[in-house]
Amino acid sequence: MKMTRFVFVLLSLTAFFGRMTAQSTAYVINAGPSVGFQKWDNGGDRQLLFKYHASLAVESVDNEDDRGSLLAQFGYHVKGSANRYRFLFQGGGISSFSEEFRYNNLSLLLAAKQKFPMGASGRARYFYFGGIRGDYTLSTNIDELSSQNPIAAAYYPLVGAMNRWIVGVTVGGGIQFEFGELVGGQVSLSVNPDLTSQVNQPPGLVSDPFNPGQTISIPARRVRNTTIELSFGLRLLKKVVYED
DSSP: OHHHHHHHHHHHHHHHHHHHHOSEEEEEEEEEEEEEEEEETTSOOOBOEEEEEEEEEEEEEOSSOTTEEEEEEEEEEEEEEEEEEEEEOTTSOEEEEEEEEEEEEEEEEEEEEEEEEESSSSSEEEEEEEEEEEEEEEEESHHHHHHHOTTTGGGSOOGGGBOSEEEEEEEEEEEEEESSSSEEEEEEEEEEEBSSOSEEEOOEEEEOTTSTTOEEEEOOEEEEEEEEEEEEEEEEEEOOOOOO
């Protein structure tokens, strides 16, 4: 409930500020593929996680000089990493196995955007943007992985050490173009590193999966996310025209 109120207040403030400083507002629906990276301190190398994201953005638009804007974006992002294994059997058979460490996050981005004309027609612009981001983790699949593979579970991050609230930054760029006066599209690429850890796990003792009844010592572990996202957006312009 607190998260819902927080998002509502920030979006309301952004929309109000847009009306005060610009003449129009653009609503942008984004979706696309994501590539997730994770850095595990004391956890070995991780492989890429290929997932997806979707978001809704509210952006200020100046009718006279649309060179810069402010935007608020709220979305759903699947972050994490993966392990992939291939086994070669005698006789030539190959079996593959993969496990994904997924964190399903809601994300709120507040950013500034700079735009530049592209082409003689003026119907397209390239842009770059950057801002600060706050994430809330809805769920993870770590418990599911632990139940499927209890022998390796001792080496997985502990769900109890997961941080629900995360702070990060987002930077990126792209191209926006017009289909008509009130409808357009955009394509953008962004990099989204987290500044705080998804998991902050202290050192401790866990059950030894190879020797029941005994324990093993595990070191402290911090897990931090970074994603690269390719977004395809539909822009819907709410244009305000003042008449004398």
